[in-house]
Amino acid sequence: MRELCASRGGSVIAGPLDFALSGGEALVVTGENGAGKSTLLRTLAGLLPPGGGALEIEGFLAADGEPARHLGDIAHYLGHRQAMKPAESVGGGLGFWRDFFGTPGLAIEAALAAVGLPGVAGLPFGYLSAGQQRRAAIARLLVAQRSVWILDEPTAALDQGSQAMFARLLAAHLETGGIVVAATHQPLGLAARELRLERRGDASSPQGALSLDAADRLAAEGWL
Numbered sequence: 452m453r454e455l456c457a458s459r460g461g462s463v464i465a466g467p468l469d470f471a472l473s474g475g476e477a478l479v480v481t482g483e484n485g486a487g488k489s490t491l492l493r494t495l496a497g498l499l500p501p502g503g504g505a506l507e508i509e510g511f512l513a514a515d516g517e518p519a520r521h522l523g524d525i526a527h528y529l530g531h532r533q534a535m536k537p538a539e540s541v542g543g544g545l546g547f548w549r550d551f552f553g554t555p556g557l558a559i560e561a562a563l564a565a566v567g568l569p570g571v572a573g574l575p576f577g578y579l580s581a582g583q584q585r586r587a588a589i590a591r592l593l594v595a596q597r598s599v600w601i602l603d604e605p606t607a608a609l610d611q612g613s614q615a616m617f618a619r620l621l622a623a624h625l626e627t628g629g630i631v632v633a634a635t636h637q638p639l640g641l642a643a644r645e646l647r648l649e650r651r652g653d654a655s656s657p658q659g660a661l662s663l664d665a666a667d668r669l670a671a672e673g674w675l
C-alpha cells in the first residue's frame with residue numbers, strides 16, 4: 452500500500468497507509484466499530500475505488516499466467532456475507548466459486564471435510580446453521596487456490612473448535628507462502644502484524660465526519 456486511502460462517499464475513512472506484506476505474512480486490521488476495517492478490506496479486494504494512493508503487487512501471477520495487476524486477480528475476499536445462495540446446494544455453490552476463480556484447489560468433498568462438514572454437499576446452503584454456513588463459506592478458500600486471503604470477521608459465529616480448525620487452515624496457507632489480511636475483533640490464533648485504524652469524526656453519527664450531498668450519494672450507490 453502506497454499512501455493508500457480507503458474512502459466512502461468521497462471522504463477518506465482510513466489512510467493514507469504505507470504498508471508492505473510478503474508471502475507468508477499475516478496482517479490483522481483492528482479498530483472500533485466504524486473505524487474503516489471493512490472499507491479498507493473492500494478497497495484491497497478491488498470492490499471499492501481507493502480514495503487516493505495505490506496498491507502495488509510484485510511477483511504474483513494471475514490465473515491467466517500474466518503478472519497480477521490487481522489484488523482481486525489473486526485474492527479471495529470473504530466478507531460479512533457468505534456469498535452462497537440459500538436454495539442452492541452447498542456443493543453447487545462451491546462449484547460456482549471454483550469455476551469462477553479458475554484455479555482449482557481441493558475437491559469439493561475434501562474442502563468440506565477440511566472445515567468439518569463432510570457429507571453436506573447435497574444439502575441446500577440455507578439448511579445449515581449460522582456457524583455451519585460460515586464454515587461452508589470458508590471452504591470457498593480451499594476449492595480455488597488464491598495467494599491472498601482477505602477476510603472480514605472470518606470467525607464470527609464459529610464455535611471454539613471451528614476457530615481452532617480455521618487457525619490451522621490459516622497457518623497452512625501462510626506456510627505455503629500465502630498472505631492473509633483479516634479484520635477482526637477476536638484473536639485469530641496466529642502470529643500476525645497489526646494495523647490499528649482509529650475512528651474518525653463524531654462517534655454519535657454512523658458516518659462519522661462524512662457529509663454527503665445528493666451527488667455523493669448517487670455516486671456511492673453503485674458501490675453499496
Ligand SMILES: Nc1ncnc2c1ncn2[C@@H]1O[C@H](COP(=O)(O)OP(=O)(O)OP(=O)(O)O)[C@@H](O)[C@H]1O
Nearest residue numbers: 459460483484485486487488489490657658659675
Ligand atoms: N456505503 C457507505 N457510504 C458511506 N459511508 C459508509 C458506507 N458504508 C460504511 N460507511 C461508513 O464508513 C465508516 C467505516 O465503516 P466500516 O464498515 O468500514 O467500519 P468497520 O471498521 O468495518 O466497522 P465494524 O467493526 O462495525 O465492522 C462508518 O462510519 C460507516 O458509517
